Amino acid sequence: MFPRTSDTALQGVIVNTAGGVTGGDKLNLNATARAGTSLTLTTQAAERAYRAQPGQMGMVRNALSVEPRASLAWLPQETILFQDCNLDRSLTVDLNAHSRLLLCETLVFGRAAMGEKLTKAHLNDRIDIRRAGHPLFLDTIRLQGDVAAHLAKPATAGGAGAIATLVYVAPDAQGRLAPLRAQLGPTAGASLIGDDLLILRALAPDSFALRQLLLPILSNLHGAPLPRPWMI
Template identity: 50%
Template sequence: MNAQSPLKTPTAARTQPRAIGSVRVSTKTVGGHTAIDGLYQQGAAKAVFPRAARGLTAVLLNTSGGVTGGDRFDYGATAGPGTHLTLTTQACERAYRAQPGEVGRVDTRLAVQDHATLWWLPQETLIFDGCAMTRHLSCDLAPTARALIVEPMCLGRIAMGEDHVQGHFADRISITRAGAPLVMDAWTLSGGMTARMAGAAVGGGATAMVSLTYVAPDAAAHLKTIRALLPDTGGASLLTENTLVLRSLAPSGYHLRTALLPILDHLTGGHLPLCWRL
């Protein structure tokens, strides 16, 4: 009879698995049409390319189902000279509950070359109770480039009774023109996120919000129409004659999307990706 010590599980074996994913895509002009120039995808991040009425559309997929603490995702896109590239998501991204001390991270780097247009149109990010996530988007525009950058988000799922969300979410957007700062926007919510948004000076009870930046020579011409489409809890203004920024709050994701869809339809000329309609 042999006495044996209990087996010890290595620390690495007890570590929770984490999702890692990356997508990079670039475009070029072929026969007067936008085509894929380069494509790289790895891990839990994928891209599919449905037929599009304008330019090339890339639909990003997170095959892990969401982002939790310790996950790392990075996306990169370059719209080549004279091309039109749209990036969207198959569904709403989810920022899930994280283990103590772990933070999920999503980094997006966009570049738009001369006479090119890039639309960054992800669907809403759903922030779940207990999440811990940081997100950074950077976009550099050539002197004659155009861009539409949208980032909507919702705190919890109201219809499921998730009306008290706690956690940490930090978001940063950096848009430059030929390397010079054009739009720098950042916000952070920590602790009782729903409670903080209830403050009159913060969100007035809103649980959904959107940040939108439109950079194009016709930005000023759209301002009056955009303001007419906004609810009382939204506002739009011009930073320059070519740069329109919009911020809007809503009591729920449904109300946010109801207000946002007409604005996106207007700015895209009715070419919003089909997945936004499903």
């Protein structure tokens, strides 16, 4: 869906009419920000990875392309993992040497308010960002079995129930680092790993606490109000 906005930037809202992803599902999305344009993509609501039958897997493939002088903000709402889910997901981004990117992916390991714990789940989640064909940022999260026990380890997540990965690629990335770090708590960190590449990783006890941290950060980096679904 493409809601009307008050500015010249285009917004797209991705809708999963199935309500979630389960075993056997195969979902593909391809999107391009053409030269000189600005595109923001989000989702209507949180994505859900539901229980899969034995031997079945849900597959999601998202492929984005950003042309010269274009700007892309990939801001889906959180993905919630349910007990017995089996999700294989990848996000690939092809950047031009003169394009900008704001990307944020959030994973929630069961609904804390419902007392859910992931004692049996499988996740393979990959982010692959390349610029002019060369690797810029490669990241993979693999979890299998008793996810809750794994995340409870101090060296893993210290019991956190939600995690966010943020990538910001823009000429002003270096100047953004210090103000961004000032907004972070003890379970989040940000680093400049290139002249124009800033990475943030944040942990939180649940999706609500993580969203409270992310909202002002994303609004600032986006340079415009976030899409309406983020405010609902």
